[in-house]
Amino acid sequence: xxxxxxxxxxxxxxxxxxxxxxxxxxxxxxxxxxxxxxxxxxxxxxxxxxxxxxxxxxxxxxxxxxxxxxxxxxxxxxxxxxxxxxxxxxxxxxxxxxxxxxxxxxxxxxxxxxxxxxxxxxxxxxxxxxxxxxxxxxxxxxxxxxxxxxxx
Amino acid sequence: xxxxxxxxxxxxxxxxxxxxxxxxxxxxxxxxxxxxxxxxxxxxxxxxxxxxxxxxxxxxxxxxxxxxxxxxxxxxxxxxxxxxxxxxxxxxxxxxxxxxxxxxxxxxxxxxxxxxxxxxxxxxxxxxxxxxxxxxxxxxxxxxxxxxxxxxxxxxxxxxxxxxxxxxxxxxxxxxxxxxxxxxxxxxxxxxxxxxxxxxxxxxxxxxxxxxxxxxxxxxxxxxxxxxxxxxxxxxxxxxxxxxxxxxxxxxxxxxxxxxxxxxxxxxxxxxxxxxxxxxxxxxxxxxxxxxxxxxxxxxxxxxxxxxxxxxxxxxxxxxxxxxxxxxxxxxxxxxxxxxxxxxxxxxxxxxxxxxxxxxxxxxxxxxxxxxxxxxxxxxxxxxxxxxxxxxxxxxxxxxxxxxxxxxxxxxxxxxxxxxxxxxxxxxxxxxxx
Numbered sequence: 188x189x190x191x192x193x194x195x196x197x198x199x200x201x202x203x204x205x206x207x208x209x210x211x212x213x214x215x216x217x218x219x220x221x222x223x224x225x226x227x228x229x230x231x232x233x234x235x236x237x238x239x240x241x242x243x244x245x246x247x248x249x250x251x252x253x254x255x256x257x258x259x260x261x262x263x264x265x266x267x268x269x270x271x272x273x274x275x276x277x278x279x280x281x282x283x284x285x286x287x288x289x290x291x292x293x294x295x296x297x298x299x300x301x302x303x304x305x306x307x308x309x310x311x312x313x314x315x316x317x318x319x320x321x322x323x324x325x326x327x328x329x330x331x332x333x334x335x336x337x338x339x
Numbered sequence: 340x341x342x343x344x345x346x347x348x349x350x351x352x353x354x355x356x357x358x359x360x361x362x363x364x365x366x367x368x369x370x371x372x373x374x375x376x377x378x379x380x381x382x383x384x385x386x387x388x389x390x391x392x393x394x395x396x397x398x399x400x401x402x403x404x405x406x407x408x409x410x411x412x413x414x415x416x417x418x419x420x421x422x423x424x425x426x427x428x429x430x431x432x433x434x435x436x437x438x439x440x441x442x443x444x445x446x447x448x449x450x451x452x453x454x455x456x457x458x459x460x461x462x463x464x465x466x467x468x469x470x471x472x473x474x475x476x477x478x479x480x481x482x483x484x485x486x487x488x489x490x491x492x493x494x495x496x497x498x499x500x501x502x503x504x505x506x507x508x509x510x511x512x513x514x515x516x517x518x519x520x521x522x523x524x525x526x527x528x529x530x531x532x533x534x535x536x537x538x539x540x541x542x543x544x545x546x547x548x549x550x551x552x553x554x555x556x557x558x559x560x561x562x563x564x565x566x567x568x569x570x571x572x573x574x575x576x577x578x579x580x581x582x583x584x585x586x587x588x589x590x591x592x593x594x595x596x597x598x599x600x601x602x603x604x605x606x607x608x609x610x611x612x613x614x615x616x617x618x619x620x621x622x623x624x625x626x627x628x629x630x631x632x633x634x635x636x637x638x639x640x641x642x643x644x645x646x647x648x649x650x651x652x653x654x655x656x657x658x659x660x661x662x663x664x665x666x667x668x669x670x671x672x673x674x675x676x677x678x679x680x681x682x683x684x685x686x687x688x689x690x691x692x693x694x695x696x697x698x699x700x701x702x703x704x705x706x707x708x709x710x711x712x713x714x715x716x717x718x719x720x721x722x723x724x725x726x727x728x729x730x731x732x733x734x735x736x737x738x739x740x741x742x743x744x745x746x747x748x749x750x751x752x753x754x755x756x757x758x759x760x761x762x763x764x765x766x767x768x769x770x771x772x773x
Contacts, residue, residue, distance in 0.1 A: 201721075203719075203721040205714045205719050205726075205749070205751065206751070207749075207750055207751055207754075212751075233723045234723075235723060235726075235727065237748060237749070238726070238749055240721060240722075240723060240726065242721070259751075259752045259753045260751070260752065261713075261714040261715060261716065261718075261719045261751060261752050262719070263716065263719060263720070263721055265721035294721075294722055312721070
């Protein structure tokens, strides 16, 4: 594969949203996205006793961004990448081994499966995303282009 | 008991005559020796010789905390810095703090004022005074210390904290006078009980309390806890420190040391005098101070003055306990805190205009302060560890600014109510108005 240097077509525009840890907060933001016809591809929630960070990959991140802005949410576009792996035992650990061997520390990951293929997609995030992409590519691990993830 | 009967029991006309003499003298002294006053009075075209009666004090412009701040650090000194033996400081509303300087004579005056109060409460050289006020730039610690030494009492300069040790020493030393902030006093009482002591049997004779707002109910709780009377002390760093006003055993207002301070009550909007007994902003003038004479200082503290004779022998007028502020200063754990200080700390973490709210509570007996900060892209990270780091950093900056630990809570944007006129920066859930 011949990527552009910054691998823009591989980076998913993940939305990371600040939420306080109170009743109804998660519902409110998800409902807001639903009302605006934004579909969630994958979701993870990191939480502390007082606040949480909701991480979302949606079908239309530009629209998602606009809706969140209009509704005064604190959020960031935090790029992440999606890696396809076989939905079998050992699928994820084989990828993690590559990262371990190359001394890459992940900030977080979460996975989802979808109907179109038998494969799972795992979303990976680390500080130096370009390095991560380079290492994965060198090890022949397929990174799903962002457009493909949005339109699964 | 009286420490200086001659000074403390003058007739009203004697007091006024002495005050006029001292006022004329100190206005001239300030005009001649403090560039700030020379410039200000010249600009206002008012001169020392215009003070012919006590009422003429109204011709003089006020001095504000901001004026003092602009003269930071030593601009208000009337003497060569070499003659200043000690410096104290209190927080400014924004930026720089306010500095107070004391010559040898000033330290004597300060001791004298506190000695009068302690003597009024019945203390002598037989007594042991445990001083839990902080020793440091805060004037509370040293003011009490000097006064207690002046009457020959034994001082235990323990400062605030180490509460179990406070109780242990009270018991071991037979402390007879405990000096506290009301909330800390109540806390010591609880710890004493937890440690198996009966606070009423620790041998105390009297409690002196000050440096935070209080209610009659709190005083009652303090007295019930320890089984001894508790008396209030008032003062402020700018004017010297504790000792401006001290309660006598009648507990019916604080006698202002009128030979050292000239008190006025003004309408804080118009700056005009209010009739006797009406609540308004207290304005104070140093009538006797060498290092840093301050004329017509706006304290921003709300009180009323009463001139009718007290049941005790002292003839000085009495001020009511402070029931409010004309600005947004709050006192937490005895420390003056301005919302602007919190704002300054937040601006160090993020360049965006901070939206925040300060919530002060007293869940049990001790003050707690929580600062709610709205997140912004500047104050947000996708990473939980970094977010906790931001929270911690905000807490540290605030603590560095105001000197006390706060709980920082990050909240969503626009979740703090906006008001059209002025943002409600402080929610004080402690109730001082009953």
